[in-house]
Amino acid sequence: MARKKVQLQWIMNDTTRRTTYKKRVKGLMKKAKELSILCGVEACAIVYSPYDPQPEVWPSPMEVVRVIGEFECRPENDQTKKRLNQENYIRQRVAKAKEQVVKQQKKNRRMELDNLMYQCLAGGRGLQGLNIKELSDLMWYIDDQLKPISHKMEYSHHPAPQPGGAVALTAVPVAQKTPLEVALESLENQILMDTAPQPRDGVVTVAHTEGQDMMLPVPHDNYEDPSFWGAPFFP
Amino acid sequence: MARKKVQLQWIMNDTTRRTTYKKRVKGLMKKAKELSILCGVEACAIVYSPYDPQPEVWPSPMEVVRVIGEFECRPENDQTKKRLNQENYIRQRVAKAKEQVVKQQKKNRRMELDNLMYQCLAGGRGLQGLNIKELSDLMWYIDDQLKPISHKMEYSHHPAPQPGGAVALTAVPVAQKTPLEVALESLENQILMDTAPQPRDGVVTVAHTEGQDMMLPVPHDNYEDPSFWGAPFFP
DNA sequence: TCAACTATTCTTAGTGG
């Protein structure tokens, strides 16, 4: 909107419409990202258009599928029934339990990422064999994977209100951090160091010693600092 | 953003965060609507929050489901580009790794479901305490969770093309099936048997023996068959 | 908690290269 108040109606001119589309999709995705981060909520957006073969999505196809899954699992989509009847009671219990599940889910996500890294590195030429371009691509992907985690971590700053009375039962055994994981972390850092032109604000750079047992100077949790992963690739 | 540039990070203050959430959700939905109208495209947005029992959606729950359906049915990523250039090479590696990740993801999904079940049952009145209505609701939910599994059963007929040469490296320790999991499965089965009016298409029904060691008629590993999980969600 | 009100930043329509 500039120099003229735009009417809320279909834009006749083809090129104008296409241009507007690109600008506004970008804007919409940015808004979604901001909302998600600022308020610590899950969100997803999908836009189909004749302009792209693939739909425009946020945060990522994978996350979208997950968020969609949650949405579809909530039978109460038809908000016709808001009354707290028998039916809703059980739904609320389910929702509450789901909350607990999310925690495990996030943990699992990290494991998946680690696994992915391993696949990429062990399955190919290794880190050394990758050029800057490839590293950048990989970095891009990793960042994409980490986005949701980042959000979660930002959310986790607060004193964890933890819905009253709900005991965090962990029925699923949680895998411990393995040496492999530690090694992978160092590799991730190396990628950052290899590709980052100069240390930027908010980017955590680390030194590493030689050998298998590299030490991370920052707590593991720092990987999930959003300012670390988010900025360079998704401004 | 007014009177101060806001930092893109989780808002610590509860009331501020809630206020911002309400404002921004409204803004986001408006943007989605405008984009859709101005450019004549389909779009949908979903936002979960601790503030609303129901997710915030646009344009409407029904439309969202429809748009989502299209998204999940989308044929294939741009397979058009067959050229195996530098850029695509890395992307293919990533995609391949992603496939592996999906397996773990789906495994996790099952664990989450089990965990959820446990939450519901252990945290509440237990299965016995539930009435038919509640069981029905729970059944619905579980069925929803199991849908992808059902698909897999249909898919598992074909020879599973399995991308050549990809070695399934498993860097992440996979949790073993615990007695608890077995028990939970039996509970699921029981609910299925107690409430299902008739066996529905795609729903895996199982017989169960008494005691702790119940057997699933299909091998557990089948859950991890990529051809099963992969297709519907990651076309 | 909520709604109304700005001051300020952000978004983007229109333009030109």
Next chain:
DNA sequence: GCCACTAAGAATAGTTG
């Protein structure tokens, strides 16, 4: 078609009742 630029208009953080 793509960028970069700019100013009009929209969104919203912080404040007030």
